[in-house]
Amino acid sequence: MREQDAYKDLSDLFRVEDNTLAAEPFTRQVMGRVRQQKRMRRVVVGGLGLIGAGIAAMQLPQLFAEWAGLEKPLADALATAPAELSTAAVSQINAAATGNPMWIAIAAGAALCVFAVSAFERA
Amino acid sequence: MRSDPDLAQAAARGNEAAFAELVRRHQGKVRGMARRLAGSDAPGDDIAQVTFLTAWQKISTYAGGTFSSWICSICWREFLQWRRRQKMEIEFDETAEIIPFDRSADQNEMRMDLTRALETLSEAQRVCVVLCVATGLTHQEAADVTGWPLGTVKSHVLRGVALLRTRLENANVA
Numbered sequence: 393m394r395e396q397d398a399y400k401d402l403s404d405l406f407r408v409e410d411n412t413l414a415a416e417p418f419t420r421q422v423m424g425r426v427r428q429q430k431r432m433r434r435v436v437v438g439g440l441g442l443i444g445a446g447i448a449a450m451q452l453p454q455l456f457a458e459w460a461g462l463e464k465p466l467a468d469a470l471a472t473a474p475a476e477l478s479t480a481a482v483s484q485i486n487a488a489a490t491g492n493p494m495w496i497a498i499a500a501g502a503a504l505c506v507f508a509v510s511a512f513e514r515a
Numbered sequence: 516m517r518s519d520p521d522l523a524q525a526a527a528r529g530n531e532a533a534f535a536e537l538v539r540r541h542q543g544k545v546r547g548m549a550r551r552l553a554g555s556d557a558p559g560d561d562i563a564q565v566t567f568l569t570a571w572q573k574i575s576t577y578a579g580g581t582f583s584s585w586i587c588s589i590c591w592r593e594f595l596q597w598r599r600r601q602k603m604e605i606e607f608d609e610t611a612e613i614i615p616f617d618r619s620a621d622q623n624e625m626r627m628d629l630t631r632a633l634e635t636l637s638e639a640q641r642v643c644v645v646l647c648v649a650t651g652l653t654h655q656e657a658a659d660v661t662g663w664p665l666g667t668v669k670s671h672v673l674r675g676v677a678l679l680r681t682r683l684e685n686a687n688v689a
Contacts, residue, residue, distance in 0.1 A: 399648050399676045405629060406649035410543035418546065418560070419538045422567045423531065429568065 440508040444501030451497040519582035527575040534574065537582070538567050544583060544650055545590050551633060551645045552594045562597050566590040587650055588660040632682035639667075640675035647672045648679075 396403065517525075517533075519540070525533035545566055550559030566589050570577075577585050633641055646657040647668070654672065658665040 395654055396647075396651065399672075402648050402676060402679060403651060406547065407651075409629065410547035410649075413543050413546050415539050415542050418542050418563070419535055422538050422542075422564055423535050425564065425568055426531065426534070426571050429571075 436511075437505075437508045440504045441501075444504040448494070448497040448501045451494045455494040520577075520579050523574055523577045523582060526571070527577070534571055537570075541583065541586055542567075545586055548587060548590055548645055548650045549594060551630075551649060552591075552642065553597065554634065558597065562590065562593050566593045569593065581656065583650070584652055584656040584660065587646065587652060587656075591646075591660050628683055628686045632679050632686065635682055636675050636678055639663075640671045640678065643668050643671035644675035644679060648676060 517536070519537065522533040522537050526537060542563065546560055546563040549562035549566065550556050553559040553562060566586065569589050570586055573589070633644065636644060642661065643657060646652045646660060647654060652660065654665060654668050657663075657672075658668045661668070
Protein backbone atom coordinates (compact mmCIF):
# COMPACT_ATOMS: atom_id res chain seq x y z
CA MET A 393 0.00 0.00 0.00
CA ARG A 394 1.29 3.45 -0.88
CA GLU A 395 1.66 5.82 2.06
CA GLN A 396 -0.84 8.24 0.45
CA ASP A 397 -3.57 5.61 0.37
CA ALA A 398 -3.84 5.80 4.16
CA TYR A 399 -5.33 9.30 3.92
CA LYS A 400 -6.79 9.35 0.43
CA ASP A 401 -10.19 10.48 1.76
CA LEU A 402 -8.63 13.60 3.31
CA SER A 403 -6.50 14.27 0.23
CA ASP A 404 -9.64 14.20 -1.90
CA LEU A 405 -11.30 16.78 0.36
CA PHE A 406 -8.33 19.10 -0.01
CA ARG A 407 -8.19 18.52 -3.78
CA VAL A 408 -11.87 19.45 -4.15
CA GLU A 409 -11.14 22.66 -2.28
CA ASP A 410 -8.10 23.47 -4.46
CA ASN A 411 -10.02 22.79 -7.67
CA THR A 412 -12.50 25.53 -6.81
CA LEU A 413 -9.76 28.18 -7.04
CA ALA A 414 -10.10 30.10 -10.31
CA ALA A 415 -7.01 29.51 -12.43
CA GLU A 416 -7.27 32.17 -15.12
CA PRO A 417 -7.21 35.41 -13.09
CA PHE A 418 -4.31 34.12 -11.01
CA THR A 419 -2.38 32.94 -14.09
CA ARG A 420 -2.95 36.33 -15.76
CA GLN A 421 -1.65 38.11 -12.66
CA VAL A 422 1.47 35.97 -12.47
CA MET A 423 2.22 36.30 -16.20
CA GLY A 424 1.65 40.07 -15.94
CA ARG A 425 4.31 40.29 -13.25
CA VAL A 426 6.64 38.03 -15.24
CA ARG A 427 6.36 40.37 -18.27
CA GLN A 428 6.80 43.42 -16.05
CA GLN A 429 10.01 41.95 -14.59
CA LYS A 430 11.25 41.16 -18.10
CA ARG A 431 10.61 44.73 -19.30
CA MET A 432 12.27 46.15 -16.19
CA ARG A 433 15.31 43.96 -16.72
CA ARG A 434 15.58 45.02 -20.34
CA VAL A 435 15.39 48.73 -19.41
CA VAL A 436 17.97 48.46 -16.61
CA VAL A 437 20.45 46.31 -18.57
CA GLY A 438 20.02 48.42 -21.71
CA GLY A 439 20.31 51.64 -19.72
CA LEU A 440 23.49 50.57 -17.94
CA GLY A 441 24.93 49.38 -21.27
CA LEU A 442 24.17 52.77 -22.82
CA ILE A 443 25.77 54.58 -19.89
CA GLY A 444 28.89 52.42 -20.29
CA ALA A 445 29.00 53.08 -24.02
CA GLY A 446 28.51 56.81 -23.37
CA ILE A 447 31.40 56.90 -20.90
CA ALA A 448 33.59 55.08 -23.42
CA ALA A 449 32.58 57.44 -26.24
CA MET A 450 33.38 60.48 -24.09
CA GLN A 451 36.98 59.28 -23.80
CA LEU A 452 37.51 59.01 -27.58
CA PRO A 453 38.69 62.60 -28.20
CA GLN A 454 41.31 62.27 -25.47
CA LEU A 455 42.44 58.96 -26.96
CA PHE A 456 42.93 60.48 -30.42
CA ALA A 457 44.79 63.42 -28.90
CA GLU A 458 47.22 61.07 -27.18
CA TRP A 459 47.73 59.11 -30.40
CA ALA A 460 48.64 62.32 -32.24
CA GLY A 461 51.07 63.16 -29.48
CA LEU A 462 52.76 59.83 -29.87
CA GLU A 463 53.92 60.42 -33.45
CA LYS A 464 56.20 63.38 -32.79
CA PRO A 465 58.39 61.82 -30.14
CA LEU A 466 58.62 58.75 -32.31
CA ALA A 467 59.73 60.80 -35.34
CA ASP A 468 62.30 62.63 -33.20
CA ALA A 469 63.59 59.36 -31.92
CA LEU A 470 63.91 58.00 -35.47
CA ALA A 471 65.82 61.06 -36.65
CA THR A 472 68.17 61.60 -33.76
CA ALA A 473 68.91 58.28 -32.20
CA PRO A 474 68.03 55.16 -34.27
CA ALA A 475 69.67 53.01 -31.67
CA GLU A 476 67.34 54.30 -29.05
CA LEU A 477 64.28 53.78 -31.23
CA SER A 478 63.08 50.54 -29.73
CA THR A 479 63.45 51.59 -26.10
CA ALA A 480 61.87 55.00 -26.70
CA ALA A 481 58.92 53.55 -28.60
CA VAL A 482 58.32 50.88 -26.03
CA SER A 483 58.36 53.38 -23.20
CA GLN A 484 56.01 55.72 -25.14
CA ILE A 485 53.56 52.95 -25.92
CA ASN A 486 53.64 51.75 -22.32
CA ALA A 487 52.97 55.27 -21.11
CA ALA A 488 50.07 55.67 -23.52
CA ALA A 489 48.60 52.32 -22.61
CA THR A 490 48.79 52.84 -18.88
CA GLY A 491 47.86 56.51 -18.91
CA ASN A 492 45.17 56.22 -21.57
CA PRO A 493 41.76 56.77 -20.05
CA MET A 494 40.13 54.88 -22.93
CA TRP A 495 41.09 51.57 -21.36
CA ILE A 496 39.74 52.67 -18.01
CA ALA A 497 36.48 53.66 -19.72
CA ILE A 498 36.25 50.35 -21.57
CA ALA A 499 36.88 48.46 -18.34
CA ALA A 500 34.26 50.57 -16.54
CA GLY A 501 31.72 49.95 -19.30
CA ALA A 502 32.38 46.23 -19.33
CA ALA A 503 32.17 46.05 -15.54
CA LEU A 504 28.84 47.89 -15.58
CA CYS A 505 27.46 45.53 -18.22
CA VAL A 506 28.66 42.44 -16.36
CA PHE A 507 27.17 43.78 -13.13
CA ALA A 508 23.84 44.53 -14.82
CA VAL A 509 23.65 41.12 -16.46
CA SER A 510 24.64 39.24 -13.31
CA ALA A 511 22.17 41.22 -11.22
CA PHE A 512 19.20 40.67 -13.49
CA GLU A 513 19.97 37.50 -15.39
CA ARG A 514 17.77 34.54 -14.53
CA ALA A 515 19.72 32.06 -12.42
CA MET B 516 -0.77 17.03 -23.64
CA ARG B 517 2.81 18.10 -22.96
CA SER B 518 4.46 16.85 -19.78
CA ASP B 519 5.65 19.17 -17.02
CA PRO B 520 9.38 18.62 -17.78
CA ASP B 521 8.72 19.44 -21.47
CA LEU B 522 6.94 22.64 -20.51
CA ALA B 523 9.67 23.53 -18.02
CA GLN B 524 12.30 23.03 -20.71
CA ALA B 525 10.40 25.30 -23.09
CA ALA B 526 9.96 27.88 -20.31
CA ALA B 527 13.71 27.77 -19.63
CA ARG B 528 14.21 28.81 -23.26
CA GLY B 529 11.98 31.83 -22.56
CA ASN B 530 8.64 30.44 -23.77
CA GLU B 531 6.06 32.36 -21.72
CA ALA B 532 3.10 30.31 -22.97
CA ALA B 533 4.72 27.13 -21.66
CA PHE B 534 5.28 28.72 -18.27
CA ALA B 535 1.69 30.02 -18.21
CA GLU B 536 0.51 26.45 -18.77
CA LEU B 537 2.62 25.29 -15.81
CA VAL B 538 1.10 28.04 -13.66
CA ARG B 539 -2.39 27.01 -14.78
CA ARG B 540 -1.72 23.38 -13.92
CA HIS B 541 -0.13 23.88 -10.51
CA GLN B 542 -1.74 27.07 -9.21
CA GLY B 543 -4.47 25.21 -7.27
CA LYS B 544 -2.00 23.06 -5.42
CA VAL B 545 0.46 25.88 -4.71
CA ARG B 546 -2.22 28.37 -3.67
CA GLY B 547 -3.86 25.77 -1.47
CA MET B 548 -0.55 24.98 0.16
CA ALA B 549 0.38 28.65 0.69
CA ARG B 550 -3.07 29.56 2.02
CA ARG B 551 -3.03 26.68 4.49
CA LEU B 552 0.50 27.38 5.66
CA ALA B 553 -0.16 31.12 6.03
CA GLY B 554 -3.57 30.47 7.57
CA SER B 555 -5.19 33.12 5.39
CA ASP B 556 -6.18 33.59 1.74
CA ALA B 557 -4.67 36.95 0.74
CA PRO B 558 -1.15 36.38 2.10
CA GLY B 559 -1.35 32.82 0.79
CA ASP B 560 -2.03 34.06 -2.73
CA ASP B 561 0.81 36.58 -2.42
CA ILE B 562 3.18 33.78 -1.41
CA ALA B 563 1.92 31.69 -4.34
CA GLN B 564 2.55 34.57 -6.78
CA VAL B 565 6.07 35.11 -5.50
CA THR B 566 6.59 31.34 -5.72
CA PHE B 567 5.78 31.33 -9.43
CA LEU B 568 7.91 34.43 -10.07
CA THR B 569 10.86 32.73 -8.39
CA ALA B 570 10.12 29.57 -10.37
CA TRP B 571 10.26 31.61 -13.62
CA GLN B 572 13.63 33.02 -12.63
CA LYS B 573 15.02 29.64 -11.61
CA ILE B 574 13.28 27.43 -14.15
CA SER B 575 16.59 26.50 -15.76
CA THR B 576 17.69 24.90 -12.46
CA TYR B 577 14.75 22.46 -12.57
CA ALA B 578 16.50 19.16 -13.20
CA GLY B 579 13.58 16.86 -13.97
CA GLY B 580 11.73 14.84 -11.33
CA THR B 581 8.35 15.83 -9.97
CA PHE B 582 7.53 19.41 -10.87
CA SER B 583 5.06 19.52 -7.96
CA SER B 584 7.79 18.72 -5.49
CA TRP B 585 10.11 21.34 -7.04
CA ILE B 586 7.51 24.12 -6.99
CA CYS B 587 6.39 23.15 -3.47
CA SER B 588 9.94 23.44 -2.19
CA ILE B 589 10.06 27.00 -3.58
CA CYS B 590 6.67 27.72 -1.99
CA TRP B 591 7.96 26.43 1.36
CA ARG B 592 10.99 28.74 1.23
CA GLU B 593 8.82 31.72 0.27
CA PHE B 594 6.49 30.89 3.16
CA LEU B 595 9.43 30.81 5.60
CA GLN B 596 10.59 34.22 4.34
CA TRP B 597 7.08 35.62 4.67
CA ARG B 598 6.78 34.26 8.21
CA ARG B 599 10.14 35.74 9.15
CA ARG B 600 8.97 39.15 7.93
CA GLN B 601 5.68 38.80 9.83
CA LYS B 602 7.50 37.94 13.04
CA MET B 603 9.84 40.89 12.60
CA GLU B 604 6.89 43.25 12.09
CA ILE B 605 5.10 41.96 15.18
CA GLU B 606 8.27 42.15 17.26
CA PHE B 607 8.99 45.65 15.98
CA ASP B 608 5.53 47.04 16.73
CA GLU B 609 4.87 46.04 20.32
CA THR B 610 1.42 47.63 20.31
CA ALA B 611 0.30 45.77 17.18
CA GLU B 612 -2.47 43.26 17.61
CA ILE B 613 -2.14 39.87 16.02
CA ILE B 614 -4.45 40.01 13.04
CA PRO B 615 -6.99 37.20 13.07
CA PHE B 616 -7.27 34.99 10.01
CA ASP B 617 -9.40 36.42 7.23
CA ARG B 618 -12.63 34.50 7.21
CA SER B 619 -14.62 36.76 4.88
CA ALA B 620 -14.19 34.56 1.82
CA ASP B 621 -14.92 31.33 3.61
CA GLN B 622 -18.42 30.55 2.42
CA ASN B 623 -18.07 26.85 2.09
CA GLU B 624 -18.99 24.78 5.15
CA MET B 625 -16.65 21.94 4.29
CA ARG B 626 -13.86 24.40 3.83
CA MET B 627 -14.53 25.94 7.22
CA ASP B 628 -14.36 22.52 8.80
CA LEU B 629 -11.11 21.64 7.09
CA THR B 630 -9.55 25.01 7.86
CA ARG B 631 -10.66 24.93 11.47
CA ALA B 632 -9.51 21.36 11.90
CA LEU B 633 -6.09 22.23 10.45
CA GLU B 634 -5.71 25.13 12.84
CA THR B 635 -6.08 22.84 15.83
CA LEU B 636 -2.91 20.95 14.87
CA SER B 637 0.53 21.94 16.09
CA GLU B 638 2.55 23.88 13.53
CA ALA B 639 4.83 20.96 12.69
CA GLN B 640 1.84 18.64 12.27
CA ARG B 641 0.03 21.23 10.15
CA VAL B 642 3.06 21.67 7.89
CA CYS B 643 3.45 17.92 7.40
CA VAL B 644 -0.28 17.39 6.81
CA VAL B 645 -0.39 20.29 4.32
CA LEU B 646 2.62 18.98 2.40
CA CYS B 647 1.75 15.29 2.37
CA VAL B 648 -2.03 15.11 2.62
CA ALA B 649 -3.19 18.34 0.99
CA THR B 650 -0.40 18.88 -1.53
CA GLY B 651 0.26 15.21 -2.25
CA LEU B 652 4.01 15.05 -1.67
CA THR B 653 5.48 11.76 -0.54
CA HIS B 654 6.96 11.64 2.96
CA GLN B 655 10.44 11.61 1.45
CA GLU B 656 9.67 14.66 -0.71
CA ALA B 657 8.24 16.50 2.31
CA ALA B 658 11.37 15.63 4.28
CA ASP B 659 13.53 16.97 1.42
CA VAL B 660 11.46 20.16 1.15
CA THR B 661 11.47 20.97 4.87
CA GLY B 662 14.86 19.53 5.71
CA TRP B 663 13.30 17.56 8.57
CA PRO B 664 14.18 13.89 9.21
CA LEU B 665 11.96 11.39 7.40
CA GLY B 666 10.88 9.73 10.67
CA THR B 667 9.79 13.09 12.09
CA VAL B 668 7.72 13.85 9.00
CA LYS B 669 6.10 10.41 9.12
CA SER B 670 5.15 10.69 12.78
CA HIS B 671 3.77 14.25 12.33
CA VAL B 672 1.67 13.09 9.38
CA LEU B 673 0.39 10.08 11.30
CA ARG B 674 -0.59 12.09 14.37
CA GLY B 675 -1.86 15.02 12.32
CA VAL B 676 -4.11 12.83 10.19
CA ALA B 677 -5.52 11.08 13.26
CA LEU B 678 -6.26 14.43 14.95
CA LEU B 679 -7.71 15.87 11.75
CA ARG B 680 -10.08 12.91 11.41
CA THR B 681 -11.21 13.25 15.03
CA ARG B 682 -11.85 16.99 14.62
CA LEU B 683 -13.78 16.50 11.40
CA GLU B 684 -15.87 13.72 12.93
CA ASN B 685 -16.63 15.91 15.95
CA ALA B 686 -17.60 18.76 13.64
CA ASN B 687 -19.94 16.48 11.71
CA VAL B 688 -21.55 15.17 14.89
CA ALA B 689 -22.06 18.68 16.20
